[in-house]
Amino acid sequence: MPTFDFQTVPSIQMEWSGAAHLGERLAARFPARRLLLVTDAGLVKAGLIEPILANLQSSGFTVTIFDAVVADPPESVLHACVQTARQQDTDIVLGFGGGSSLDVAKLAAVLLGSTGQSLGDMYGIGKVQGDRLPLALVPTTSGTGSEVTNISIITTGETTKMGVVSPQLYADYVLLDAELTVGLPQVHTAATGIDAMVHAIEAYTSRHKKNPLSDALAREALRLLTTNLVPACQDGANRSAREGMLLGAMLAGQAFSNSPVAAVHALAYPLGGHYHVPHGLSNALMLGPVLRFNAKAAAPLYAELAEVIAVPARSADRAHDFVEAMQALMDESGAPRRLRDVGVGENMLALLASDAMKQTRLLVNNPVEVTEADALQLYREAF
Template identity: 70%
Template structure:
């Protein structure tokens, strides 16, 4: 009899992890594809700050013709995607490169699909709705957090406060380039928020009720080990190469884990905070992680105990004791990271908590993965706990 339940594990085709890889990007991509009309999808801050300059110089030296779309914003609306696709079609781009945070990489994914497609965007929302192929897609993250470079998910803002997702095999990149040099100088607060976001991905993948499997578990454990042991160092010294490399790899491993074993209540409760208060996604997760860990503690005790062993070393203590130590460790780590810990610190008003709870319940795709069933009254209690 098999010891494993049947499972499927999908991920990107290729990962290149190399300090300074962006400086020789032209050579890397020229050896990979004969196409030379490349669209870079990024944001104005990165573009204006010159972060793209070494990569652009290398690409141009290798014979690539470049067009830069730099209008990506946080929580991008559909209009940004349409603008990106229009620009790509105008310049006849035949390769798409996402360079930046999760929003830039998310737009790059869907742009690569829509540029050659006859499908309307409205037909793509949901799981497995994308038909046909896409343009070749390369992803280069500049933060260590979202894991978007290795996921097959794109989230778009579809209204004032609502978001919708596209989940499809076609959104997995052909090539991911991890160059931790690009994360040097990331401000401490962004380092903390994105790092905690990545740890949430690892924890929720490890405790997910659906599609959790031995590969996602192994990736989640190693991701959490790398992230937890380097977060504070990366926050305290933004030029710490060892810490930066560990954080970037950890975020990618966590992304591979949760792309296969989906996230749950922390994310479900985080999304309304982004929608109503425009709190960055990583910070939203940081604010809700502690309350949700405590809410799930009894049901997820065995799994939390296993993660405690990863972070704190093996112990002969009881499962309950080790699980509790894990939750306490994560609370302490978030405190030391300098990330905000209370909703009131982010200008969330107490009278809005019922609305947030109501909106969180719309995230059924995520809530079904939580170790414990979560009702609207529970969601409200968790927001109050975090307030």
């Protein structure tokens, strides 16, 4: 049995329509009452925030809403969020939304609770000092698993991203309310669901920190996600499918937070940086090529996952069957399948490959070493 260390959030509650009672849930857990609600303008416009706000206020919270979060949030958005919170003397942070909102909320809670450490000094692994404000997270997509990870990704330049990885980013309380995901469009359901499957697969095949507990979570996550992805895409109001997707995404988040992701993510980040392709979709676009590339080392693990998700035995090569099954599932989900379909130019592939090599934090976890020439070939295959 390998020696390993496993960490996750201390309290997770799953409840359909649970967000309608979020104020009572938080009031019972935290004495703080000056709350910063971090979200995006789309959720405000969609009417999801208004009832949450009313319930929080009726439960005794003074609420400041920061709704300027955007996809691939830049440092400026995070700094604006922290400034808004300081003006209101915030003493508790609530992240409500997709992965970007949750990532901003996590770092805002850390910056607000720190003793002057700058954001720049936090980038990397284990560099956060001090504590943070109380933190609660409520996801509205079934993809990133950010609600249960100790990772936040921020856009640091025109096309570059960096991560903060530290135990302080684990929330105190997570609410999983799958009803909040019912309005997610089909293409976003597909992309975020495939993102979660990538988390499970990469956690299971990670070169470093792979352990029995993350393996168990990754297997169950992949089972739930592969079972429920297409039903959720075909009928967005399917309660069982939505709950299965949200639970699967959370379990995958717990897995990869402890057994980190690798080349799929490393190659996905430049697509977000240069073309603003949503993170889940960029992972979906790169998954097939990277699975095939990694099979030379990960075939035994792919074969195990084939059994987990009950892939029919179409050949003597169970790893091949698994890769083909994942490819078919992505095709059936309706997500875009080629880089050219999302506006990527062939003349940019070399630059993307060069940028991907900067993701050393991720590439070191890949079961097969990835050179810049390999990265270029993978982009060409995805194109």
